[in-house]
Amino acid sequence: MTEVVEFLDSQMQKEEINTSFVEWKYKSITYHQPFVVNNFFSDINALIKRYFSPNIVEEIHKQMCESVLYKCEKMSLEDTNNFDNDQMDQEDELGSDQEEVNNIKDHYDYHQTYLKALLDSVSGKSIKEIWQITSYMIPSSYQHIVTFEDGIHICTCLLLVSHKIVCRHYFKLMVKNSNVLFHLLLMPTRWLQDDAWNHIDTIFNEPFIGTSSKNLKQIQDNNTVQQVNFIPMHYDNI
Known part of the structure; x- marks a missing residue:
C-alpha cells in the first residue's frame, strides 16, 4: 500500500511540474505574432475566426x-x-544525469507514438x-507526419488526437509543402460556434x-475532385 501511495504521489508531482512548465512556456512566448499568422496563415486565420470559438482560435494561433521553431x-x-531508432533517440534525449521520465506526456515535445507503430496501423497504399x-x-x-491520399494526416505528437487541435508540426509542413x-x-465540429451549425x-x-493565395487558387480549381476524396476524420463528431 505504501508503494502505491508513493507511486501516485510521484505521478502527481510530475503532472504538477509539467503543468507549471506549460503555463510558464505560454506566458514566456508571444504567440500572437502578426508576422507569423498574417504572412503564413492569413487565409486560414480568417476562416477559423469566422467559424471557431475565440478560445479555439487562440490555441490554433499558438x-x-x-x-x-521547426x-x-x-x-x-x-x-x-x-528507421528503428526513434525510441532510443527519445530516451537518449534526456541525458544520463536527468531523472527518468516514466510518462512521455511529461516531456513537451516527445512523440506520443512511434513511426513504425503508426505505419503498422494503416494501409501502406x-x-x-x-x-x-x-x-x-x-x-x-x-x-x-504521415499524410494520406484522402486529405487527412497523423502526427506522432498526437495533438490532433488528444486535444483535437491541428499541431505546430503540421502548420510547419504546410509552409514547406504547398500540397499540404x-x-x-480536420478538427471536431464541436469546436464550431453555436450559430455555425446553421451553415454546416x-x-x-x-x-x-x-x-498562399497561389495555393488557394489551385485548390479552388480542383475543388470538386478534392471534396469527393476528402473524408474528414471528425465530421459530425460531437
Whole structure:
C-alpha cells in the first residue's frame, strides 16, 4: 500500500511540474505574432475566426506561431522501413544525469507514438508522404507526419488526437509543402460556434486552404475532385 501511495504521489508531482512548465512556456512566448499568422496563415486565420470559438482560435494561433521553431525533411518509404531508432533517440534525449521520465506526456515535445507503430496501423497504399519535423533548438527532438491520399494526416505528437487541435508540426509542413492543406473539418465540429451549425453544409464545402493565395487558387480549381476524396476524420463528431 505504501508503494502505491508513493507511486501516485510521484505521478502527481510530475503532472504538477509539467503543468507549471506549460503555463510558464505560454506566458514566456508571444504567440500572437502578426508576422507569423498574417504572412503564413492569413487565409486560414480568417476562416477559423469566422467559424471557431475565440478560445479555439487562440490555441490554433499558438500552434501556428510555434511552427517557426521547426524544419522539415521528406522521408522515403525505404528510409522509414529502416528507421528503428526513434525510441532510443527519445530516451537518449534526456541525458544520463536527468531523472527518468516514466510518462512521455511529461516531456513537451516527445512523440506520443512511434513511426513504425503508426505505419503498422494503416494501409501502406493509403499513404501519400512521410515527413520528419525537427526542432531547431533541440535537433534530437523530432516528430513524424504521415499524410494520406484522402486529405487527412497523423502526427506522432498526437495533438490532433488528444486535444483535437491541428499541431505546430503540421502548420510547419504546410509552409514547406504547398500540397499540404488545411480544412476546417480536420478538427471536431464541436469546436464550431453555436450559430455555425446553421451553415454546416457550407462549412463542409469550404475549400482546402494552403499558405498562399497561389495555393488557394489551385485548390479552388480542383475543388470538386478534392471534396469527393476528402473524408474528414471528425465530421459530425460531437
